[in-house]
Amino acid sequence: MTQSTVHDDEVTVTDAATSLLDRLPLGAKIAVVVVMPLFLIATFIFSFVGAGANPTPYEMPVTLAGPGEQTEQLADQIADETDEDAFSFTFTTKADAAKEDVESRESVGAIVIGEQDVTVYTASAAGAGQAALVKQVGAEVAQQLEMPMTSTDVAAPVEHDAGGMSVFFFLIVCTLATFLTVVILALMLPTARLGAQLGATAVASILGPIIGFFIISTFVGDFGVTFGSITAVLGVGMLYAFTVGVLTLTFARLAGLGGVLIGMILLIAASFPSSGGATSAALLPPFWQGVHDVWIGSAALEWTRGIVYFDGAQVEAWAGQLLTWTAVGIILLTAVSAWQWFRTTRKNTVSNAGPGEQSTALSEEIKLTQVHVSRRDRRPAISSTPRGNEIAEEPAPTG
Structure with missing residues (x-):
């Protein structure tokens, strides 16, 4: 049976404190375990092949x-x-x-x-x-x-960084750091409050870019940039990772496992190929170039690339694009959480009322029922016998 718990700052709907997968039948669990990885692999391959199988210049x-x-x-x-x-x-x-x-x-x-x-x-x-x-x-x-x-x-990548691919690898690390964090939270701790989920997302968005940059730098060095530029790169990675986490959290709270699949499509399968990391942006098909011009993966990658290799050229435009999606994610998460809180609080109004309030509500309901019945009893009876066909009663025998 579904139980609802109302907190001062959050409403969570639980099912006897079980996880999301525990509420599914065995067949559905097996299907989820099998289908979700296959779905991710299929969309990943489809998007990468569609975007970069035949690099052709377009404008x-x-x-x-x-x-x-x-x-x-x-x-x-x-x-x-x-x-x-x-x-x-x-x-x-x-x-x-x-x-x-x-x-x-x-x-x-x-x-x-x-x-x-x-x-x-x-x-x-x-x-x-x-x-x-x-x-x-x-x-x-x-x-x-x-x-x-x-x-x-005029902008050659550093040694051991063929084609500037390390920036793309940094994007992948930042994406998975918070995406996987939110997915694991949704599966393992579905009753966690929004504050706890945002806290875990924030921690992952800080640690993920730091760890990723440290690992990448062991192979390619510090890109030959100053400490200030490295700090700026980490800041971009943290902001991007937090944005991915907020959007994933919004999808998961709105549609559960379906939201996770939406996140896979939008934040991984659509973001990586269109970022301009694996395939140059100018060699992408028109559709993917359009995605590149508006989506968050390309914003983070081009912003980072501008800091590392182009002395900050055009970082303002890409920063604005990423910050816009950060604001959109926060607004959407706030709206979804407020809607869920309002819906759940409305359901819990009677169940969470005290004994006195419940008795009062019950008495009012009884009174309304009695009034309805009394009004019905006062209505004149309608004979079912047609006029002119009345059956005369025989007089009672005398004597």
């Missing part, structure tokens, strides 16, 4: 520097040889401006046509795939102009 921002007519002609030729929407070119006549576009992350690469050679600027820390593609286009331009080509990587 990849590239800067072309050189004489105006020459650069425009080259852009038209490149567009003819590739898909029309493959590149989005920015034109300039200054080589320094082209390089600054790459350093500020306005473009993923730049091709500068000089008097004697062609110079290509890339930023492989933002994605080895897109950097290689820019070099390939630059080589074709140099071959067409019969000039030598030189390349400069």
